[in-house]
Structure formats: C-alpha cells, structure tokens
Amino acid sequence: MKKNKLEESFFKILMITSLATVIGSLFLILGTVILRGLPALNVEMFTQIPKGGYYLGKEGGILNAILGSLFLAGGGTILALMVSLPISIYLQIYATRSHLVELIRLSLDVLWGMPSIVYGAFAFTLLLFLGMRASLLGGMITLAFLELPIMTRGMDESIAMVPVTLKESSYALGATRYETAIKVLLRQTAPGLLTSMLLAFGRGIGDAASVLFTAGYTDRLPDSLFGPAASLPLAVFFQLGTPFPAVQDRAYASALVLTLIILVLSLISRSLASRFTKHVVR
Amino acid sequence: MKPKIRIRSLSTWYGNQQALRDINADIPARGITAIIGPSGCGKTTLLRCLNRLLEETDGICVMGRVFLDGTDIYARGIDVTEIRTRVGLLAPKPFPLPMSIYENVAYGRRIHGLDILNKGNGRNLDKIVERYLRAAGLWEEVQGRLDAPASRLSTGQQQRLCLARALAVEPDVLLCDEPTSALDPISAQKIEEQLKTLKDETTIVVVTHLLRQAYRLADYVLFLWMGNLVESGPVAQVFNHPEDERTRAYLSGMIG
Numbered sequence: 401m402k403k404n405k406l407e408e409s410f411f412k413i414l415m416i417t418s419l420a421t422v423i424g425s426l427f428l429i430l431g432t433v434i435l436r437g438l439p440a441l442n443v444e445m446f447t448q449i450p451k452g453g454y455y456l457g458k459e460g461g462i463l464n465a466i467l468g469s470l471f472l473a474g475g476g477t478i479l480a481l482m483v484s485l486p487i488s489i490y491l492q493i494y495a496t497r498s499h500l501v502e503l504i505r506l507s508l509d510v511l512w513g514m515p516s517i518v519y520g521a522f523a524f525t526l527l528l529f530l531g532m533r534a535s536l537l538g539g540m541i542t543l544a545f546l547e548l549p550i551m552t553r554g555m556d557e558s559i560a561m562v563p564v565t566l567k568e569s570s571y572a573l574g575a576t577r578y579e580t581a582i583k584v585l586l587r588q589t590a591p592g593l594l595t596s597m598l599l600a601f602g603r604g605i606g607d608a609a610s611v612l613f614t615a616g617y618t619d620r621l622p623d624s625l626f627g628p629a630a631s632l633p634l635a636v637f638f639q640l641g642t643p644f645p646a647v648q649d650r651a652y653a654s655a656l657v658l659t660l661i662i663l664v665l666s667l668i669s670r671s672l673a674s675r676f677t678k679h680v681v682r
Numbered sequence: 683m684k685p686k687i688r689i690r691s692l693s694t695w696y697g698n699q700q701a702l703r704d705i706n707a708d709i710p711a712r713g714i715t716a717i718i719g720p721s722g723c724g725k726t727t728l729l730r731c732l733n734r735l736l737e738e739t740d741g742i743c744v745m746g747r748v749f750l751d752g753t754d755i756y757a758r759g760i761d762v763t764e765i766r767t768r769v770g771l772l773a774p775k776p777f778p779l780p781m782s783i784y785e786n787v788a789y790g791r792r793i794h795g796l797d798i799l800n801k802g803n804g805r806n807l808d809k810i811v812e813r814y815l816r817a818a819g820l821w822e823e824v825q826g827r828l829d830a831p832a833s834r835l836s837t838g839q840q841q842r843l844c845l846a847r848a849l850a851v852e853p854d855v856l857l858c859d860e861p862t863s864a865l866d867p868i869s870a871q872k873i874e875e876q877l878k879t880l881k882d883e884t885t886i887v888v889v890t891h892l893l894r895q896a897y898r899l900a901d902y903v904l905f906l907w908m909g910n911l912v913e914s915g916p917v918a919q920v921f922n923h924p925e926d927e928r929t930r931a932y933l934s935g936m937i938g
Contacts (some may be wrong), residue, residue, distance in 0.1 A: 565773060565775065566777050566780075569773065570779065572735055572770065574763045574793070575763065575789075583779075583793070587781060679782070681777065681780050
C-alpha cells in the first residue's frame with residue numbers, strides 16, 4: 401500500500417475511534433442514569449419534599465430541589481442576560497477593534513474556563529461582605545457570574561455572524577447604533593441569542609460547586625429570596641453520599657430529572673427559535 | 683447651475699494605502715451622475731464618502747471636505763444620522779431588514795418619527811408605504827402580502843424593496859452602488875427605469891462599471907483612474923470627446 405493511502409486509513413480509523421469514544425461515553429452515562437434512576441423514579445419524586453428519614457430510604461421526593469434548581473438557574477440566567485446582552489452589543493456595535501475589546505474577550509474566555517468552585521468561593525466572600533447568608537438570591541447571583549462568560553461569548557459570536565451589509569443598510573437610513581442594535585440585530589440574531597441563553601442555563605442548572613456555599617440546601621420548598629434553596633446537583637451529591645443503595649438509586653433518579661429538564665428546555669427553545677427565524681435574512 | 687454636492691481635496695486611506703487622491707468634483711442637483719472607472723479605482727470609496735458610511739469600516743481615514751447644499755458634512759458637530767437621512771443608499775446586493783415587507787419600508791420613517799405629527803393612526807402610514815412601494819415599482823407584486831417576510835422576495839424584488847426603503851425617508855440624494863450588479867437583466871431594467879423617473883426630483887449618483895449603463899442612464903459622468911479623478915462632465919462630452927488620454931483608452935476598451 402502506498403504511503404498516502406496508509407496515512408488516509410490511519411487518520412480515518414483515528415477519527416472513527418474518537419467519535420465512537422465520545423458517543424459511547426455519552427450513551428454509557430445516559431444508560432447508567434436511566435438504568436439505575438428510572439426504577440427509583442415515581443410521582444412522589446416530583447410532588448413531595450423529603451420527609452423525615454428520606455435520606456435513610458423512607459418516603460418523600462425532591463420537589464424542593466427541582467423548584468430550587470429552576471429558580472436558581474432561571475434567576476441566574478435572567479441576571480446574566482441583563483449584563484451579557486449589553487456587553488455583547490457593546491463589543492459588536494459600539495467598540496471599534498481595539499486592545500480593550502480584545503482584553504474583554506480574553507477575560508471572558510479565561511472566566512469561562514474557571515472552575516465553578518472558584519465562583520462559589522468568590523461569591524461566598526461577596527455575600528459575607530454584603531452581610532448576606534447562603535440564600536436563593538445568593539445562589540442566583542453566583543450562577544449569574546458563572547453563566548456570564550458563556551452567555552456573553554455566545555451572544556458576541558452570534559452577533560458577529562450578522563453580515564456587515566445588514567448593519568450598513570440600517571445606518572444608511574440614518575439609524576443610530578442603538579436603533580440598529582435593538583430593531584435589526586436583535587431580530588436577526590434572536591435564535592442565536594436564545595441558544596446562548598440556553599447554554600448558559602444548562603451550565604447554571606447543572607453546577608453543584610458554586611451553589612454549595614452560596615445557596616445552601618434545605619428540605620423545604622424555596623419560599624424566600626433570602627432563605628436557603630435546594631438544588632438538583634446537590635441533591636444528587638448528598639444522596640450518592642449515603643451508604644444506602646435505595647437512596648443512591650434516587651440520586652440517579654434526580655440526575656435523570658435534571659437531564660429531562662434540560663431536554664425539555666432544549667425542545668422548547670428549538671421550537672421558539674424556528675418561530676423567530678421567520679424574518680431572519682441570510 | 684448650483685451643484686448639490688461639492689467635493690474638495692478629498693483623500694482617503696485604508697491603513698497606509700491611499701485609495702482616493704485629492705478629489706475635486708461637483709455633482710449637479712437633480713439628474714443622474716455616474717461614477718465610472720475600472721475595478722479598484724475608488725468608485726465605491728468615493729460614493730461611501732458622500733453619506734459618511736465609509737467611516738464604519740475599520741482602519742479608514744478620510745481627509746478633505748464634502749459640501750452638501752453648502753454645508754460641510756465632515757465638519758465638527760455634524761449629526762451623521764441626519765446626513766444619512768438626507769443621503770440615501772442603494773447597495774449592490776439587496777439586503778432586506780429582518781422584518782416584513784411593510785416594516786422594511788416603514789422602518790426609516792418610524793426611527794425618524796416622520797409620521798408622529800399626522801396621527802391618522804396606522805392608515806396614514808399604510809398610504810405612505812404604498813406610495814413608496816409604487817415609486818419603486820413593486821406595489822403590484824406585493825400588495826396582497828405586505829406582512830410576509832421580506833427575505834421571501836426574489837433578488838430583483840428585494841432590490842426594489844431596498845429602493846422603496848431608501849426613498850421612504852425622503853432623501854435629497856440617492857447613492858446607488860452598482861445597483862444592478864446582482865440582478866438579472868429584466869430586474870436590472872426595472873431598477874434603471876425607476877431611477878430615471880426619480881431623477882427629476884432627486885440627485886442620483888450611480889457607481890457602475892458598465893459603460894453601456896452609464897451611457898444610457900447618466901447625465902453627468904465622473905471618470906476615476908487609480909484613485910484620481912481624471913475627467914468629468916456631461917455624458918455626451920465625456921463619451922464622445924474625451925479630453926484625457928486615459929479616458930479615451932478606457933472608453934475604447936484599451937485599458938481597465
């Protein structure tokens with residue numbers, strides 16, 4: 401066999417192997433979660449809070465963690481959105497190519513890669529400084545920090561995809577940058593912005609380390625911004641840590657609930673995005 | 683006749699590469715002025731100086747003056763959005779805004795609040811949108827589907843929509859950058875016809891690399907060569923009795 405043929409088949413095998421590894425591990429994880437979690441899943445899990453002895457294998461559910469997680473990640477995503485959208489519009493519309501812009505992008509990329517426990521520790525000191533306790537609001541703020549880089553860079557990239565000609569069409573009609581951003585770019589990039597939000601939400605709802613100190617954990621339903629709130633990742637963590645197989649299975653069931661939430665949200669955002677694309681110009 | 687636009691000592695640089703060299707020219711009020719010349723001679727650059735859109739490009743430097751009705755549009759304190767409202771643009775490739783056909787035409791009027799005074803609710807704006815769609819020769823084709831996304835129109839229809847959109851803010855000057863280069867001959871002809879009907883009220887500046895188009899469309903011609911303005915004048919004079927050797931060579935197909 402010739403050298404270039406050998407090369408080609410070598411890289412082909414390499415690519416197939418890595419693809420198989422990725423897909424294989426995904427299915428292994430999903431498979432484990434479903435196989436161990438599904439039998440433990442029942443209506444009570446969705447409708448009840450942990451009762452006395454829940455962590456010893458007695459009855460109850462994880463409604464506290466489901467609601468807590470939805471509130472925490474939802475609030476975090478809204479808070480992050482209020483900062484991300486202006487930043488990404490600033491980066492793309494107002495700032496000309498400068499060292500400052502590159503510095504902002506670099507910092508966001510570094511922040512993206514930061515371990516979430518660092519966000520947790522940072523936000524915890526911030527909460528202490530503000531005189532707050534571990535609370536729902538504290539968790540939301542922490543998750544907002546965590547989600548901010550992902551959301552901003554996602555939005556930044558999707559606005560960057562807008563053809564220059566489209567922006568110029570609006571400028572040429574005498575529109576200001578603000579009018580162009582709000583009336584043209586937001587419509588054009590709506591699907592991309594939505595995807596960025598979902599991506600950030602996904603990271604927020606799945607993160608355990610950052611909410612450990614900042615939102616705390618409670619068996620009660622989240623009823624106040626200033627009280628502690630439970631979350632699904634921590635529910636998984638605590639239940640896995642018990643020595644009882646029945647409770648460990650519930651941990652897998654909780655993980656399955658988390659996966660389902662993300663799946664449902666992806667489906668909703670996809671159908672919303674397709675509605676938004678009606679006017680998008682290509 | 684008093685010129686609509688006077689260009690004085692205009693030079694531009696992309697980084698350290700000079701694109702326009704000390705341009706001095708007058709563009710007469712009303713009628714069609716064509717800017718001709720080979721690719722890369724600075725035609726589009728010159729055109730985009732006239733509504734200050736050029737400065738949206740990174741690394742650009744503009745020096746000199748451009749007077750619109752006697753006001754220097756590069757003077758300090760000039761509101762650039764007002765200049766762009768008075769000087770409209772038709773781009774080479776049509777780019778509708780991501781909204782309906784109706785909203786595309788209404789967009790400019792809405793942002794400038796042109797219809798706030800005569801609050802005949804939506805109906806007034808409906809009439810205005812219709813008027814400009816007619817002016818662009820598109821009304822008959824879209825009247826039943828004004829709420830449809832503009833992106834569903836054909837390229838030729840999109841270009842006429844862009845014309846309606848530009849006209850709707852009532853500019854004194856309309857800049858056209860190779861307005862038919864992306865279009866089929868039939869659509870191109872429609873655009874040319876619309877421009878001809880508009881030229882009695884509006885000052886139109888057309889950039890084109892098609893000599894035939896310049897000849898049949900224009901009243902005045904500016905010939906650019908390598909960033910220099912070589913020759914300008916009424917179309918018959920420049921085409922039939924070019925003074926400069928380069929103009930003669932270009933028109934006869936020897937160069938460019």
